[in-house]
Amino acid sequence: MPAKIDNSAAYKARQDARAGILTGPTANLAPGHVQANLAILPEELAHDFLRFCQRNPKPCPLVAVSETGDPSLPELGQDIDIRTDIPRYRVWRNGELVAEPTDIRDLWNEKLVAFLIGCSFSFEEAMLADGLPVRHIEQGCNVPMYRTNIPTVATGPFSGPLVVSMRPLKAADAIRAVQVTSRFPSVHGAPVHLGDPSLIGITDISKPDYGDAVEIREGEIPVFWACGVTPQSVIANVRPEFCITHAPGHMLVTDLLNSSIAVI
Amino acid sequence: MPAKIDNSAAYKARQDARAGILTGPTANLAPGHVQANLAILPEELAHDFLRFCQRNPKPCPLVAVSETGDPSLPELGQDIDIRTDIPRYRVWRNGELVAEPTDIRDLWNEKLVAFLIGCSFSFEEAMLADGLPVRHIEQGCNVPMYRTNIPTVATGPFSGPLVVSMRPLKAADAIRAVQVTSRFPSVHGAPVHLGDPSLIGITDISKPDYGDAVEIREGEIPVFWACGVTPQSVIANVRPEFCITHAPGHMLVTDLLNSSIAVI
Numbered sequence: 001m002p003a004k005i006d007n008s009a010a011y012k013a014r015q016d017a018r019a020g021i022l023t024g025p026t027a028n029l030a031p032g033h034v035q036a037n038l039a040i041l042p043e044e045l046a047h048d049f050l051r052f053c054q055r056n057p058k059p060c061p062l063v064a065v066s067e068t069g070d071p072s073l074p075e076l077g078q079d080i081d082i083r084t085d086i087p088r089y090r091v092w093r094n095g096e097l098v099a100e101p102t103d104i105r106d107l108w109n110e111k112l113v114a115f116l117i118g119c120s121f122s123f124e125e126a127m128l129a130d131g132l133p134v135r136h137i138e139q140g141c142n143v144p145m146y147r148t149n150i151p152t153v154a155t156g157p158f159s160g161p162l163v164v165s166m167r168p169l170k171a172a173d174a175i176r177a178v179q180v181t182s183r184f185p186s187v188h189g190a191p192v193h194l195g196d197p198s199l200i201g202i203t204d205i206s207k208p209d210y211g212d213a214v215e216i217r218e219g220e221i222p223v224f225w226a227c228g229v230t231p232q233s234v235i236a237n238v239r240p241e242f243c244i245t246h247a248p249g250h251m252l253v254t255d256l257l258n259s260s261i262a263v264i
Numbered sequence: 265m266p267a268k269i270d271n272s273a274a275y276k277a278r279q280d281a282r283a284g285i286l287t288g289p290t291a292n293l294a295p296g297h298v299q300a301n302l303a304i305l306p307e308e309l310a311h312d313f314l315r316f317c318q319r320n321p322k323p324c325p326l327v328a329v330s331e332t333g334d335p336s337l338p339e340l341g342q343d344i345d346i347r348t349d350i351p352r353y354r355v356w357r358n359g360e361l362v363a364e365p366t367d368i369r370d371l372w373n374e375k376l377v378a379f380l381i382g383c384s385f386s387f388e389e390a391m392l393a394d395g396l397p398v399r400h401i402e403q404g405c406n407v408p409m410y411r412t413n414i415p416t417v418a419t420g421p422f423s424g425p426l427v428v429s430m431r432p433l434k435a436a437d438a439i440r441a442v443q444v445t446s447r448f449p450s451v452h453g454a455p456v457h458l459g460d461p462s463l464i465g466i467t468d469i470s471k472p473d474y475g476d477a478v479e480i481r482e483g484e485i486p487v488f489w490a491c492g493v494t495p496q497s498v499i500a501n502v503r504p505e506f507c508i509t510h511a512p513g514h515m516l517v518t519d520l521l522n523s524s525i526a527v528i
Contacts (some may be wrong), residue, residue, distance in 0.1 A: 171457045177456060178442040190443060193435045195459055195485050221459050264528050 003259060009033070011078060013253040014085040022087045023102050025249035027121065032075045032258055033252035034187070036063050036076070036116040037228045038086060039235060040104075040244040043068050046113035048156025052234065053115065055153040057174075059162055059230030061118040063256070072233035077255030082114045088247035095239030100247055101167070104106050107244065110235060117228050120165060120189035122258040132173050135214040143167070144208035145227050147199025150192070152234065161232045163209070164192060164200070164224040168216040176261075181225070183262040186246045193224040200224065269521060273297070275342060277517040278349040286351045287366050289513035291385065296522055298451070299515035300327050300340070301492045302350060303499060304334040304368075304508040307332050310377035314422025315497065317379065319417040323426055323494030325382040327520070331375035341519030346378045347371075352511035359478045359503030364511055371508065381492050382451035383515060384429060386522040387444070394444050396437050399478040406513075407431070408472035409491050413465025414456070416498065424498045427473070428456060428464070428488040432480040438487045445489070447526040457488040464488065 009030035016022035026035055041049055046068070053060035064076050073080045082160040083105045091099040091107060101107075120143070125132050138141045143165045169177055174194055182190040197205045205222055206213050210229055218224060232245060248254070273294035281287035282446035290299055305313055311470045328340050337344045347369045355363040355371060365371075384407070388398050392526070407429045414426040433441055438458055446454040461469045467488060470477050474493055480486060496509055510516070 010270050171459050175442050175455050175458065178439050179446050182446075191439050194439065195435050196483075199435065199483055202414065219460075219463055 005255070007033075007078065007255040009126050009254045010255050014077070014080060017087045018081065018084040020102055024087060026087060026251045026253055027249060029255045031125070032059045032260060034063065034254045034256040034258055035119050035121050036254055037119050037231075038082065038089075038244070038246040038252060039051045039115045039231060040082070040112050041115065041119065041235070041240065042112055042242060045157070045238070045240055048158060049115065049235070052152070052155040052158040053117070053231070055155055056230070057185070058188060058192060058226035059152065059228065060222055061188060062115060062224070063118050063186060063254070064116040066114040068113050071108060071114065073114065073116065076116060076252070081244055082252070082254070086246050086252050088250040088251055090245045090247050092236075092240070092243045092245070094241060095236055106243055116252060117231060119228050120188055120225065121251070122187040122261065123184045125258055126184065126262075127177060130176065132169065132177055134178065135168050136212065141214065142211035144213055145210035145229050146197070146202045146224075147209045147233070152230065157238045158234050160230070160237050162192070163230040163233055165211070165227040166205070166208070166214075166222045166224050168214065168220040169223050171221060174221060177223060183264055184258075185263060186261050188226050188228070191223050191225050195221050197222055269519070271297075271342065271519040274517045274519050275473050278341070281351045281366070282345065282348040284366055288351060290351060290515045290517055291513060294517045295389070298327065298386045298518045298520040298522055298525060299383050299520055300433065301383050301495075302346065302353075302508070302510040302516060303379045303381065303495055304346070304376050305379065305499070305504065306506060307377055308377045308503070309421070309504055312422060313379065313499070316346075316416070316419040316422040317381070317495070319419055320494070321449070322452060322456060322490035323416065323421065323492065325452060326379060327382050327450060327518070328380040330378040332377050335372060337378065337380065340380060340516070344516070346516070350510050350514055350516050352514040354511050356500075356504070356507045356509070356510045358505060359500055368508055380516060381495060384452055384489065385515070386451040386525065387448045390448065390526075391441060391443050391520055394440065396433065396441055397442065399432050400476065403478055405478065406475035408454070408477055409474035409493050410466045410488075411462070411473045411497070416494065422498050424494075424501050426456070427491045427494040427497055429475070429491040430469070430472070430486045430488050432484040433487050434483055435485060438485060441487060447528055448522075449527060450525050452490045452492070455487050455489050459485050461486055515517045
């Protein structure tokens with residue numbers, strides 16, 4: 001009989017969010033478990049967005065899509081209610097941020113679809129377990145993110161540039177990081193670029209478009225991964241009448257194990 | 265019943281070498297088959313050299329070691345005689361090249377051990393099959409190789425710097441090349457460095473220590489793999505009383521398939 005997976009920490013994180021006890025970021029909660037970004041869209045946009053994700057799997061790796069109007073996500077864990085189980089949400093109307101509630105039961109309706117998108121926490125955990133440095137974790141700040149000149153594959157109303165996150169590494173560590181993160185295609189996978197930032201349209205590496213700048217030390221090169229901010233910025237471009245996302249850093253903690261989503 | 269592997273082209277290459285019909289390089293002979301570098305050492309050096317290879321698997325990936333005095337290598341193919349089946353050999357005495365025969369039956373003795381070491385042909389074939397450019401093949405010249413400041417793990421009398429081969433690639437192709445060549449640890453595997461050559465002690469990328477310089481185009485970075493010239497240069501440092509290697513480019517064509525040595 002296989003060992004029973006202990007999901008109690010993941011379940012507790014969701015229950016605490018639901019009860020309003022947990023309202024802060026989810027980093028380091030339930031180590032070993034996959035966390036996911038959220039985008040909730042009205043049905044009329046959902047089909048195009050699903051196709052957008054399918055066509056742009058590196059920035060938009062879908063770990064689950066809900067049934068229309070159904071807030072449960074049984075493939076991601078026990079008793080999930082996406083309306084309550086994330087610590088903090090962002091509500092957008094016509095592209096403007098209008099609220100940051102901790103519960104969206106009053107906003108949910110029968111025409112909404114929830115998209116859960118893999119996040120870099122999983123591959124960063126694998127990097128750390130392999131002894132690779134993750135600078136923004138060392139420095140206790142947010143990962144630096146940049147808009148690039150790499151287009152996504154436009155689909156319906158959704159289009160826009162790829163956004164990347166950056167982690168500085170020595171060359172040998174960058175090579176190892178390619179190997180380690182290639183195992184995790186459902187959470188962005190291998191890097192999309194390394195070295196000269198200008199080749200992907202980044203003019204000043206010290207000025208990220210999102211998150212915080214981190215130190216690049218002598219002998220290190222910047223290594224760039226496709227980033228889950230891409231779908232958020234693509235949705236923002238569309239300025240949908242109504243949509244909901246997670247608040248940055250406030251993710252859905254799932255029952256999936258990072259090790260179980262590794263392809264090899 | 266599994267499909268029978270067609271080894272006829274590999275077998276013919278060896279038989280042609282044995283008959284003196286094939287005396288030139290083996291590149292492009294028997295596509296899909298593993299080719300191997302040769303080093304033949306006297307028994308008194310062989311144990312240390314075997315340990316050297318075990319401790320330096322990236323430059324010295326052993327695909328086979330003969331029994332002492334036995335010129336057959338049954339694990340590498342049908343009816344191999346290492347004294348005749350390579351198109352051209354190099355004979356060294358006290359570190360000096362003294363002959364380049366096509367047959368070493370008269371030099372073989374009961375105290376010699378043959379080492380067969382994986383070669384980059386296998387991973388280059390995988391790169392080409394994946395649509396990645398291999399510049400020295402495009403340019404019809406030898407791969408550029410460089411002595412680095414990276415030491416090997418010294419063992420007995422064997423020591424010296426790592427020698428690397430270089431292939432220029434765009435960053436995204438370099439990332440893909442890490443993935444593709446990681447599948448082939450027995451033929452040098454993933455790169456050891458990429459980007460700034462000075463970080464591994466290479467002062468002038470346009471002046472390789474072995475082979476030919478190749479063009480590095482705009483937007484490309486040099487990508488460096490551990491090279492099978494390392495064991496040759498390490499042996500040369502020892503200036504053994506007697507040893508035999510293959511002549512550069514004149515390899516043993518084995519019955520092993522490149523696909524069969526891929527780890528995933």
